Amino acid sequence: MPASLITGWGKCLPPAVLSNADLEGLTDTSDEWITTRSGIKERRISHVETSDLAAVAARHALAAAGRGAEEIDLLLVATCTPDRLVPAAAALVQQKIGAARAAAMDLNAACSGFLYGLAVADQMIRAGSVRRALVIGAEKLHFFLDFTDRATSVLFGDGAGAVVVEASEEAGGLLAFELGADGTAAEILCIPGSGTEGEPSRERRSRVQMEGPAVFRRAVEAMGDASLRVLEKAGVSLEEVDLLIPHQANLRIIEATARRLGLDGSKVMLNLADYGNTSAASIPIALAEALEQGKVRPGALVVFAAFGGGLTWAAAAYRWGARVTPLAASAASLAPVGRSGRELLEPNVLLYGKGV
Ligand code: COA
DSSP states (O other), X not given: OOEEXXXXXXXXXXXXXXXXXXXXXXXXXXXXXXXXXXXXXXXXXXXXXXXXXXXXXXXXXXXXXXXXXXXXXXXXXXXXXXXXXXSOHHHHHHHHHTOTTOEEEEEOOGGGHHHHHHHXXXXXXXXXXXXXXXXXXXXXXXXXXXXXXXXXXTTBOOEEEEEEEEEESSSOEEEEEEEEEOGGGGGGEEOTTSSSOSXXXXXXXXXXXXXHHHHHHHHHXXXXXXXXXXXXXXXXXXXXXXXXXXXXXXXXXXXXXXXXXXXXXXXXXXXXHHHOBOGGGHHHHHHHHHHHTTOSOTTOEEEEEEEETTTEEEEEEEEOOSOOSOSOOOOOOOOOOOXXXXXXXXXXXXXXXXXX
């Protein structure tokens, strides 16, 4: 049975920045509160659609893998903020990058979506039905932010990350994964009004709602437990782990998870200060940056762990191959933005108002 290897990686961060100082003018908060409670300093606000972010990340991943879009059999976009419900964002990405041979679908497991997608691609590759997959995490979360709610609006940001996954006879690759969900906790992190529940209405408004402390507790538990189970399934020990790439939701959640696993801070990838919580995009963005920064060495044992709305959780144990550098680079980039992050949020402020 072939293994599945990540052969390419890429990211796309929209250029408009929203700093904690910008948020002080939008909602009743402070740089000090956001920094100490979450570790986030700034986030990106997208001027384009989710599929545009995804397409640029995908082009970078394809170049890194030395593959053309037409060589992809499966194109999977993990997102909870697709451009439209129909067609799937994956179909729009397929059109944008020219992956004409690929089956295309979206997958929504909120912030755990990328790891769910990686597991689906891995299993289809092992089953022999797919040779090459593009797995993308992409979000335009700011669309659902209400700045009268300071408990949610300061945490999230936009972006995309992508990987190419290929069948390989080499040992290693995805060793094991662990997926789970607890739908009884659905209400503690949700976007009501974003689907078909209730009656069709012109007044429909949908915004992120969250019980922060409850999500916090569950996150530490779920990420820690899933990581331990995945290591057991893979038959490797905690001591062998070279790098943990966790979902970038909150520095305190990540630190508590690392403590629970007994992992030294130097083995934990962090970039949430720059991007906030980008949901399904956070792990593939963090992976691309870990590779850029030389944090993934040939043969490294990498553990990915995530949790999110659902509540969902996921973890994966991955043995990196020999190549940690891209085969080629892509010049793909987004259309220029003429507005600041703060200016891009004007529609949200018009809809809900400001929290100050
Ligand atoms: N700025 C200033 N004050 C804020 C604030 C903000 N942005 N948000 C909340 N507060 C206030 C609260 O109103 C509360 O005030 P009170 O004590 O007067 O009632 C106080 O700060 C403490 O709030 P609390 O919610 O208990 O803080 P916390 O330490 O739990 O941190 C979160 C809040 C949201 C940062 C934290 O709970 C968290 O990260 N939860 C997980 C969220 C998450 O990761 N979601 C995504 C999952 S994928």
